[in-house]
Every structure is written in C-alpha cells, then in structure tokens.
Amino acid sequence: MSIKLEVKPISGSVGAEIHGVNLLEPVSDALIAQIRQAWLEHGVVFFRNQPLESGPYLEFAKRFGEVIEYPFVKGLPDFPLIIPVLKLPHEKTNFGGVWHTDTTYLETPPTATMLIARELPPYGGDTMFSSNYAAYDALSPGLKEMLDGMKAVNSSAKAAVTKTREDRLEDSATDKARTELSAEHPVVRTHPETGRKALYVNPGHTTHFVGWTQEESEPLLNYIYAHQVRPEFTCRFRWEVGSIALWDNRCVLHNPINDYHGYKRLLHRVTLKGDKPR
Numbered sequence: 001m002s003i004k005l006e007v008k009p010i011s012g013s014v015g016a017e018i019h020g021v022n023l024l025e026p027v028s029d030a031l032i033a034q035i036r037q038a039w040l041e042h043g044v045v046f047f048r049n050q051p052l053e054s055g056p057y058l059e060f061a062k063r064f065g066e067v068i069e070y071p072f073v074k075g076l077p078d079f080p081l082i083i084p085v086l087k088l089p090h091e092k093t094n095f096g097g098v099w100h101t102d103t104t105y106l107e108t109p110p111t112a113t114m115l116i117a118r119e120l121p122p123y124g125g126d127t128m129f130s131s132n133y134a135a136y137d138a139l140s141p142g143l144k145e146m147l148d149g150m151k152a153v154n155s156s157a158k159a160a161v162t163k164t165r166e167d168r169l170e171d172s173a174t175d176k177a178r179t180e181l182s183a184e185h186p187v188v189r190t191h192p193e194t195g196r197k198a199l200y201v202n203p204g205h206t207t208h209f210v211g212w213t214q215e216e217s218e219p220l221l222n223y224i225y226a227h228q229v230r231p232e233f234t235c236r237f238r239w240e241v242g243s244i245a246l247w248d249n250r251c252v253l254h255n256p257i258n259d260y261h262g263y264k265r266l267l268h269r270v271t272l273k274g275d276k277p278r
Contacts, residue, residue: 003031007038007045014131014252015235016042023050023060023244032063035246039064039112040194044129044235044247044254051242052116054079058270061114064246065272068110071103071181072156076268083269085115087260094258094265099130099229100204102249102271104154105181111274114246117239121263126238127245130253132198134233135224136188150187151210152201152217156180159204184210189277191250198251199228200277228253239267249274 006019016038021031039045052060058079061067069075070083087094102113115127136144157180187209189200203225208217237245247254 003028005031005034005038007042009042010046010237011235013134013233013235014043014129015046015237016044017046017048019048021047023047023052024056027060027063036064039246039248043131043133043252044237044245046237046246047244048240049242050116050244052244054082054268057116057244057268058082061270061272064114065111068271068273070269070271071106081270083271085256085267085269087258087265089262089264092261094256096204097256097258098204099128099202099225099253099255100159101132101200101202101253103156104185104200104202104205104249105156105183107183108276109183109185109274110249110271112246112248112272114244114270114272115267117241117243117267119264119266120239120241121260121265124257124260124263125265126236126257128229128234128236128255128257129247130229130234130255132200132228132251132253133191133196135228135230136197136199138227138230138233144188147187147199148197151184152187152221153182153184153207153210154202154205155182155207156205157182158207185277189250191248192275192278194251196251199224200250201225202228202253229255250277 005021007016009016018038067081069081073083076082085095103109185200187201188197190197201224208214
C-alpha cells in the first residue's frame with residue numbers, strides 16, 4: 001500500500017512541514033522520492049517528533065546525497081560527519097547567527113543541510129529561512145539583466161569577522177580552522193534540478209563582485225541582502241526536541257535567531273555534497 005505524505009506549507013514563499021511518516025521505521029524509496037519532491041518545491045522541509053539517534057539520523061541523510069565533512073569544526077567522536085551546532089549558557093554569540101547560505105566559500109558548496117534538535121532553551125532559538133527564488137523573481141527586469149552573468153567572491157574570512165563560529169573554534173576546531181577559503185560563484189545561479197533562477201549571494205560569506213572593488217560592491221550588495229530577506233520571502237521555524245529540518249542551499253538562506261542567552265541549545269548538523277554553481 002502506497003503512503004501519501006501530508007505536506008503543509010508554512011508560508012507563501014518557502015517552507016513546509018511533512019506529516020505522515022515515521023522516520024524511526026524503514027522508509028521506502030517511494031516515500032523518499034515524495035520528500036525530495038516537497039523539498040525541491042518548498043526549499044526547506046520540516047519533520048516533527050522524529051528522535052533519531054546518530055546512526056539512523058546519518059543514514060536518513062544519506063538517502064538524499066553524499067554526506068561530507070564541515071571544514072572548520074570537528075564532528076562527534078563516533079560520528080565525525082555529524083557536527084554539533086552548540087551554544088552554551090555563558091556564550092553570547094550563536095553559531096552561524098547571520099543570514100547566510102552554508103559554506104559558499106567552497107568551490108562546490110553543499111546541496112543541502114540537515115539539522116536535528118537535541119537540546120533546546122525554554123524559549124527562543126528559532127531559525128528563519130528565506131527563498132532566493134522569490135527574491136530573484138521580485139527584482140526589476142533591469143536589475144535581473146545586470147546581475148545575470150555576474151560573479152561574486154565568497155570568503156570564509158567574512159565569517160571570522162562576524163565571529164559567529166568563534167566559540168566552537170575555541171573548543172573543537174579542525175586543522176583547517178584558521179585557513180581562509182575563497183571561491184567565485186554566479187550572483188544568479190540556475191538550480192540544476194528545478195531549472196529556476198535564484199540569487200546566490202549572502203551576507204555571511206559574499207565580499208564583493210568579481211571585477212569590482214569591495215567599496216564599489218558594498219551599496220549594491222547591501223541592497224540585495226535587504227531585498228533577499230523581505231518578510232514575504234521568509235518563514236520562521238520553532239524547534240522542538242526531535243524536530244528535523246532539511247533545506248536546499250542552492251535556493252534558500254537561513255538565520256538562527258540568537259535570543260536565548262543563559263540557556264543551552266544543541267542541534268546536530270549533516271551536510272550533503274553539492275556541485276559547482278552555474
């Protein structure tokens with residue numbers, strides 16, 4: 001008997017909760033195909049009450065692609081491809097606490113990121129997501145024409161300036177942690193599976209346009225950054241222990257909100273291998 005998932009959008013532009021699947025039980029290829037289709041359509045999908053342990057969690061992630069390491073922070077001792085996304089009660093800065101697309105300073109940035117919530121504060125710690133499809137579609141024809149064909153430089157050093165991963169570099173840095181990584185990518189990329197165009201710059205890693213100085217680039221980049229996260233392009237997800245999020249880095253920005261000082265928040269992250277943006 002085939003199972004039809006219930007896919008419930010949570011905003012007009014991005015994000016949907018998926019109901020009707022128990023990830024603690026074997027999941028068929030047909031169900032994975034349905035989940036993937038919902039993910040491609042909505043950019044980020046969410047599951048509730050799925051308390052997978054590390055082994056099954058990693059195996060579930062592998063159903064969507066090849067799992068790769070994060071270059072700057074060590075993974076769990078027994079599962080090095082699972083990265084702890086952690087903020088401790090005494091810390092003031094949260095990991096990745098700025099609008100960004102994951103690791104765009106790599107030549108082949110990840111296709112997707114998956115998170116599962118392990119420990120949460122009594123309030124706060126939501127994550128926001130924004131559609132780069134919707135942001136591109138809403139640009140004027142003239143600005144689309146200018147941005148199509150342009151490239152931008154993305155650098156890991158920009159994250160160092162914002163210090164959004166500094167606490168984790170203090171206690172769990174890899175050998176590459178102090179290395180600057182940089183890559184050039186299209187300002188507008190075409191999604192290889194959907195064929196849709198999306199903006200592909202982000203405040204967390206993009207430094208300037210290729211062939212432009214940083215000073216020349218800053219006004220236009222700042223306009224794009226503000227445009228990308230207009231409220232009508234976004235959704236906000238409230239975590240519960242056992243919640244899982246899977247988002248498409250090729251067309252979605254995200255921003256974990258840092259509003260829970262004095263409490264611990266721990267999620268486990270898995271990253272899926274991508275291809276070169278075009």
